[in-house]
Amino acid sequence: MSKNLMRAVQYSKYGGGVDGLKHVEVPIPSPKKDEVLIKIEAAGINPIDWKIQNGVARPFLPRKFPHVPGTDVAGEIVQVGSGVGSFKAGDKVVAVLGDGGALAEFALAKEGSTVPRPPGVSALEAAALPIAGLAAHQSLTQHAGLKLDGTGPKVNVLVTAASGGVGTYAVQLAKLANAHVTATCGARNMDLVRRLGADEVLDYKTPEGKALTSPSGRKYDIIIHCTTNIPWSTFKPNLTPKGKVVDTTPGFGTLMSVAMKKISCSKKQLIPVFTAPKKENLDFLVKLVKAGKLKPVIDSKHHLSKAGEAWGKSIDGHATGKILVEP
Structure with missing residues (x-):
């Protein structure tokens, strides 16, 4: 392989799942103004990655x-673009990629999305x-108003799918x-x-888990x-009078429920979250x-040559924590 080429995984149309992924060699990109080029050491897969492949954000x-998917990367900066003042070659970083590109050996990241x-x-x-971390952080702080230094009032929180990436x-x-x-x-993940710190844990397949009923009788x-x-x-009877449901995976049903809630008299809230790649967070x-x-x-790690395995595992929806890929 030429020193100017890198291995990557991409897809060329909507749909196809694992079979739609292709292993290719493509040119290593060059950083433009305010960009850094990262030699990737690890990349994370999120459900939104394959949902985008399925067309959820079309057009x-x-x-x-063709598109190289993935947004979460950690690695070492090998080149900086003009105007970049806070990083230099050799710096170890973690970044959110605005236009994808994580399933590769190198990727471009904006300076403002790199820490x-x-x-x-x-x-x-x-x-x-x-x-995943940003979704949890922004849900709890910006939307639920919690103070992560513990200085706020004592509240009762329910986390659904608590063994997943965000949970x-x-x-x-x-x-x-x-x-x-x-x-x-x-x-299998209750222990x-x-x-991780949960005071009460419910098996989601039991009647209590399906009803989201706190074992101690708490309202959330x-x-x-x-x-x-x-x-x-299901949420409504489990909430306190001013309780909030912060939905980290909002779909059409959530948005319709929000619209209907706006014309109701209840002070209970349903809040859809669209995660923002905020550098300070x-x-x-x-x-x-x-x-x-x-x-x-970390659920599992997969070599880039086996990225399809990681992709399929995420689609299956039963990962414990995060699925990662290493070049």
Whole structure:
């Protein structure tokens, strides 16, 4: 392979799932103004990646075909574009890629979406952070109003799908906010979720888990909803009078429910979350990992040559924590 080429995984049309992914050699990109070129050490896969392949954001994403998917990367900067003042070649970083590109050996990132990766935070831990960690952080702070330094009022929080990528972070961050945390997950992950800090854990397949009923009879001030197909009618009786459901995976049903809620008299809220790649939030999360206050949960790691396995595992929907790919 030429030194100017890199290995990458891409797809050329909507649909196709794992079979739509192709292993290719493409030119290594060059950074433009305010961009850095990262030699990728690890990349994270998120459900939104294959949902985009399925056309969920058509016609806006991907911006063009063929498309190299993925947004979460950790690695080392090998080149900086003009105007970049905060990084240099050799710096270890974690970044959110605006236009995809994570399933490759190199990727371009905006300086404004890149943060330092300190010693003691591995590439795998860092690559597991961005989208899932940001979704949990922004749900709890911006939308639910929790203070992660523990100075806010004591609240009751429910996290659904607590053993998934977003859920594992939501449980830990809610505990930093001094919340009482109830969590749902599959039976095989209940001990893990307890170790992450959950006070009460429900098997989502049991009657209590399906009803989201707290074992201690608590009503929830906040529900961080990290899965799909739970109707508002299930949430509503479990909420306090001003309780909030923060939906990290909003679909058409959520948006319709929000529209209907706006014409109701209830003070209970359903809030869809669309995660933003905020640099200060990502830097905060990286520092929590460095301090040992936040632990990324890694389901599995796959070589880039086996990216299809990782892609299929994410589509299957039963990962415990994050699925990662290494070039």
